Structures are given as structure tokens and as C-alpha cells.
Amino acid sequence: MSDPWDGPAGQATRSRSARVPGQRVAEPDGTRQPGGRAAARAAARGRGGTRGHRARPVGRAKKVLKGLGIGMSVVIVVTAGAGWWFYEHLNGNIHSLSLDGKGGSEKADAFGRTPINILVMGSDGRTNAADCKLGGGCSKTGVQTGSNADVEMVVHISADRSNATVMSIPRDTMTRVPACKDSESGQSTSGYYGQINSALQYGPACQVATVHQLTGIPIDHFVKLDFSGVVKMSDAVGGVPVCVSDDVYDTYSHLKLSKGTHTLKGEGALEFVRSRHGFGDGSDLGRTISQHIFLSAMIRKFKSAGTLTDPTAVYGLADAATKALTVDDGLGSVKKLISLAADVNKVPTKRMTFTTMQTAPDPDNKDRVVVGPGAKTLFATIANDQSLTTGSGKKSTAASATAKATTPAVPASQIAVTVENGTAVTGRASAIAAALTDQGFSSGTTTANAPSPATTTTLTYGTDQKAQATTVAKALGLPTSHLQQGTGTGLTLVIGSDWASGTSYPGGSSSAAPADTKTAVGGAHASTADQAKACAKVSPYKTVSLNGVAMTPAQAYAAARGKPDSDD
Known part of the structure; x- marks a missing residue:
């Protein structure tokens, strides 16, 4: 939307430089052009005083209208000028400094909107x-x-x-x-x-x-x-x-x-x-x-x-x-x-x-x-x-600003994951573990090296822990085809060479875990x-x-x- 002061102020500036309609223009020698109001008055006198007398009310009306026009112009100019002065005055009050990119950047939602x-x-x-x-x-x-x-x-x-x-x-x-x-x-x-x-x-x-x-x-x-x-x-x-x-x-x-x-x-x-x-x-x-x-x-x-x-x-x-x-x-x-x-x-x-x-x-x-x-x-x-x-x-049980979600059986804050690095890239397990805790998963999440190199990333879960594994996979964008049930307990994520960089699985569609409101506001x-x-x-x-x-x-x-x- 345009600034409320932009239009009037611009009009006021133009009106000052424009020549007023009907303004007299002098010749180089200082004499006036024949005609105009003087000529009209002379013609009226030549035709007789009666017709000249009848013309006076029209002249007064013109003067009144012209006076009103000038008055309106002054009001417009003053109002517009005041609006522009207020705008410049307010802008002049503001003291601003650069953030230098120190605060990070927001991610847009599916509709291109950003918080x-x-x-x-x-x-x-x-x-x-x-x-x-x-x-x-x-x-x-x-x-x-x-x-x-x-x-x-x-x-x-x-x-x-x-x-x-x-x-x-x-x-x-x-x-x-x-x-x-x-x-x-x-x-x-x-x-x-x-x-x-x-x-x-x-x-x-x-x-x-x-x-x-x-x-x-x-x-x-x-x-x-x-x-x-x-x-x-x-x-x-x-x-x-x-x-x-x-x-x-x-x-x-x-x-x-x-x-x-x-x-x-x-x-x-x-x-x-x-x-x-x-x-x-x-x-x-x-x-x-x-x-x-x-x-x-x-x-x-x-x-x-x-x-x-x-x-x-x-x-x-x-x-x-x-x-x-x-x-x-x-x-x-x-x-x-x-x-x-x-x-x-x-x-x-x-x-x-x-x-x-x-x-x-x-x-x-x-x-x-x-x-x-x-x-x-x-x-x-x-x-x-x-x-x-x-x-x-x-209070929301699990509400997102842009998407509906269902409450997980176990809140993210209670889900701990053992993240193992099966790649040749140093620090991969730590990076993924940090991404999980940043999303609200348990601080009990730990890291280790995988027993042997892995080509495919897998998330293994224990008995009755599929819901927790699904929540983890969704947070990381890991397809459900990479989930498998094991014979032990707990969740173990082995990072394979198919995921050598980044904290979202390549080609996946990661999304934040559903809001654990109870823990967030507790x-x-x-x-x-x-x-x-x-x-x-x-x-x-x-x-x-x-x-x-x-x-x-x-x-x-x-x-x-x-x-x-x-x-x-």
C-alpha cells in the first residue's frame, strides 16, 4: 500500500510550479494584451450602463468562486505539506543499526510466507x-x-x-x-x-x-x-x-x-x-x-x-x-x-x-x-x-501455524536416539544428534561410531516403539522405508553413505515434529x-x-x- 502522505505531497509540489490558469502575461514592453476584463468593461460601457449593471453579479460570483478555489488550494497545500513534514519528522526520530546477519534467517512455509x-x-x-x-x-x-x-x-x-x-x-x-x-x-x-x-x-x-x-x-x-x-x-x-x-x-x-x-x-x-x-x-x-x-x-x-x-x-x-x-x-x-x-x-x-x-x-x-x-x-x-x-x-495439544498434526504417543522431549556414524565423514553423528535436540528431542540422545561402514541409512526401533521411530523419521525427512524393527529396545539411527551431508535426508520431506505443547509450556x-x-x-x-x-x-x-x- 502506498504511503498515505506520498500522493498529496507530490501534488502539492507540482501545484506550486504550475502557472495559475487565467494569469495575466505581460508583453516585453510592459503593455498588456488587448482584451480581457478591461476590454469587456469598456465594451459594456459602450453598450449602455443597464447591461453593464446586470453583469456585476456574475463578476462577484466569479470572485467568490476564485476565492474559494484559492482557499481550497491553500488548504490542500498546507495539509499535504504538514503530512509530509510529519512523515519526515517521524523518520528522522528513528535510530537504526545493522544486524549484520547475526540472527540467522527464517524459512518460508509451503505458501512462501515467513514468520x-x-x-x-x-x-x-x-x-x-x-x-x-x-x-x-x-x-x-x-x-x-x-x-x-x-x-x-x-x-x-x-x-x-x-x-x-x-x-x-x-x-x-x-x-x-x-x-x-x-x-x-x-x-x-x-x-x-x-x-x-x-x-x-x-x-x-x-x-x-x-x-x-x-x-x-x-x-x-x-x-x-x-x-x-x-x-x-x-x-x-x-x-x-x-x-x-x-x-x-x-x-x-x-x-x-x-x-x-x-x-x-x-x-x-x-x-x-x-x-x-x-x-x-x-x-x-x-x-x-x-x-x-x-x-x-x-x-x-x-x-x-x-x-x-x-x-x-x-x-x-x-x-x-x-x-x-x-x-x-x-x-x-x-x-x-x-x-x-x-x-x-x-x-x-x-x-x-x-x-x-x-x-x-x-x-x-x-x-x-x-x-x-x-x-x-x-x-x-x-x-x-x-x-x-x-x-x-x-492451549494446543499439537497445533502448527501452517499444518495440522496429530499428537505423538510419546512427546519428542521423551524420545532419545542413539545416532551412529556409518560414513567416512567425521562428525556426522554429532550433526544429526544436534539437529534432533534442536527440534526438542531428548537431551539423552547420544552418538557413536557404527560397528561397520553403512551404505544405507537405517532407523531401527524396539518393540512397541514404531510411533517414536516415525516421529524421528518425520523430523529428519527419512522415508519410512528406512525404518526397521529390531530385537532390542530403544532407537538406533545409523547414518549411511547415502546421507553424507546436511541434517535433512536427501530427497526426503522433513518437517518439524508435532508441537509438544505440554512440555513447551510446562x-x-x-x-x-x-x-x-x-x-x-x-x-x-x-x-x-x-x-x-x-x-x-x-x-x-x-x-x-x-x-x-x-x-x-
Whole structure:
């Protein structure tokens, strides 16, 4: 669709250069051509005053019409010019950076459609005076350089735009950060093992590469938002309604609310999304859930009647968004951002699923976490463009965005395969085993060398394990003619010389294993964006401190009666 400002602006430019119809044209000596209105008046006088008198109303009408025409032209020019100015103004607000191909690439479905995966990052940077004031911590250091990604969400929009999944990655997750170099600051790293949110210090593209490496999910785009950005966006939508299950005062983020529903704007909204001591167990895990409640409410506000049809509201949103966001080059224009918003708007709220990556305690640090059971299945579900809800909005037992599938007798996460290399190519078994675990198969999948060279790839299964073998074969594109029942137990895949490269069997038609929704959302705190009555669960533990005394957030609220609430 053409940009709404393109047409009028182009017409206005042409109208300025065109000669007005009926304009007088002077001769070289400065004399006027005979005729025209002067000649007509003279002729009228020669014919008598009566006829000349009758002609006056016609002259007035012409003047009125000409005046209206000029007025309309001015309105058109001014309106078109304003539209073009707004368009250029919004484009000028946008700050975009290159991803440098670090996020991988999406695969099209059978109809040529591709899903969209966006990494949304909330930066904790105090890189300007406004963010220092909002985030605090600059009294000793002053304005800082660098930042961490304290909020990370992978936003997946399906290829057919029928569903979406939002997966939060806790900031305390330990992982491997790859070699990176920030295109703006020049700061670089050769790679290290550390907290996932620290990758942003080497630029947004590095944070994208780290998440892609951890999850296997291709990341097409990124959106980065700072403290002041949250304030601007919440103000632009007129506030976001949220609910808390009890009185809460987080003495760290300064969020203070009484039990019930509140509409938060500006700094109050920022305090809510930053609060990690007020909700859940007082960790980043509880914060991701409250952030999902906030985002669900904001999405419902965007979709509510009138929000996206009011030109003033739309401009306010666009102006706030373009000022607040840093994006990749693929989203670096108003047209592209509008197109993305339209794609999101196509997805019903009941089919937008919010999840948090499953974690387990880091054995080396009790204050950190690592990827937990079920997370690889959740990763695979997103990477394979599979939905976590059905068309009715209920949790899916096995739904794909583009194809119907039946639930396997045994979930993929419970299927372990012994992969043996029967080729002369080093690493073939490891490559296939990795492809299986990336699709959500059990981490108990192992590798070995085949007892002897094999010319044909075979998948041998034990008694009553044909269903599992079929699921494996489908995931790898291995024809069923390569399956055979053995006398032992378990599944053994022998890679033959007929499959010397790649992770999909040559000539086969591989497709992702059916979505194992139960495992994908198990422990992921799944919710959908239509749950308007959801309340953030206030922590029952002594997670905050007031005047040096440890308290629960509700106790702190009662003890700080004199402090105004965040929605005042």
C-alpha cells in the first residue's frame, strides 16, 4: 500500500510550479494584451450602463468562486505539506543499526510466507541525564556508557499471522556470548561465558547473536527500549491498566500501589515493569510475569476501539515510538514499523501466548540460572513456527501455524536416539544428534561410531516403539522405508553413505515434529493476552527493606503511608 502522505505531497509540489490558469502575461514592453476584463468593461460601457449593471453579479460570483478555489488550494497545500513534514519528522526520530546477519534467517512455509522473530530488549543504560534521573545510580558515576539488556523477549509472529508467542529470557541466565564487535562504540569481545544480558555492552547485534546461539531461533529484527522510552510509550497510550494481588511497595523500583486495578502512566509504568522485588519470589522470574501482564494490557489498549483510528492518538503513538526505539535497519522507517504493527494487529489476543524460558539453578552460583527442562522444546516450537494455542485460543495439544498434526504417543522431549556414524565423514553423528535436540528431542540422545561402514541409512526401533521411530523419521525427512524393527529396545539411527551431508535426508520431506505443547509450556508460566483480569502476584516474602528492616512488599506499603502511590 502506498504511503498515505506520498500522493498529496507530490501534488502539492507540482501545484506550486504550475502557472495559475487565467494569469495575466505581460508583453516585453510592459503593455498588456488587448482584451480581457478591461476590454469587456469598456465594451459594456459602450453598450449602455443597464447591461453593464446586470453583469456585476456574475463578476462577484466569479470572485467568490476564485476565492474559494484559492482557499481550497491553500488548504490542500498546507495539509499535504504538514503530512509530509510529519512523515519526515517521524523518520528522522528513528535510530537504526545493522544486524549484520547475526540472527540467522527464517524459512518460508509451503505458501512462501515467513514468520517474524523480534528480540525486544529493555536497556538498563544510564547513558543520558533523563535515564539517570529515572533509573538512579548516577550520583557517584555520572552519565554512564554501555548498558545491559535487563529485559529480553523473543516475539514470534507466525507465518500466517494467526498466532504469536512471546518468550521472556531471564536476565540472570548464564550462557556463552560469541565473539562480537559493536559497530558504534568499537568495543569488542572474543567471546566468554557469562550473564546473558551483558552481551548488549557489545551492541544490539551481539545480544541478538547470543540469543540466537542459545535458542536456535532465527532473529530477524530487534527493538531496544530505554527507561525514558517506557515512560513515553505509556503516556502516549493514555496509561496502561494493571492489577496487583495485594498492597505493594518495592523500595528498590519505588513502585507503590494498593491492592486492585490501577492505570499507570509515565514513571509509575516504569516502576511497575522494573519491579523485581515486588512480585513472585522477588527475583527476575517474578518480574517477567508482571511484565507479561503489563504488555498484555498495552496490547489490548492498542486494539481497543478508537485507539488506532484517532489520527491524533496515532500520531502521538508514532512520535513516542520512533523517539523511544532503537531498531535494526529492517525496521528503520515509518512504513516498516507501520507494517509490523499491522502484522501484530492481525493476531487475536487469545492467540498471543506469553511464556518465560524454563530455568534451573546454576550449580556454580545460586543467584544465577541456566536453561532448564522443557526450554529446548519451547525453543523448537518457536523456531518451527508452531502455535501454543488452537484457533479457539485454548492451549494446543499439537497445533502448527501452517499444518495440522496429530499428537505423538510419546512427546519428542521423551524420545532419545542413539545416532551412529556409518560414513567416512567425521562428525556426522554429532550433526544429526544436534539437529534432533534442536527440534526438542531428548537431551539423552547420544552418538557413536557404527560397528561397520553403512551404505544405507537405517532407523531401527524396539518393540512397541514404531510411533517414536516415525516421529524421528518425520523430523529428519527419512522415508519410512528406512525404518526397521529390531530385537532390542530403544532407537538406533545409523547414518549411511547415502546421507553424507546436511541434517535433512536427501530427497526426503522433513518437517518439524508435532508441537509438544505440554512440555513447551510446562513451567513456563504461560498466559494469553486476552486475560484482562490477571493480577500480578505480590511477593509474600521479605524481599524489600525499609529503614534497614526487611519486610514483605505489603508490610512496606503499610509502613510508608506518607509516600504517594505510583498512580497518584
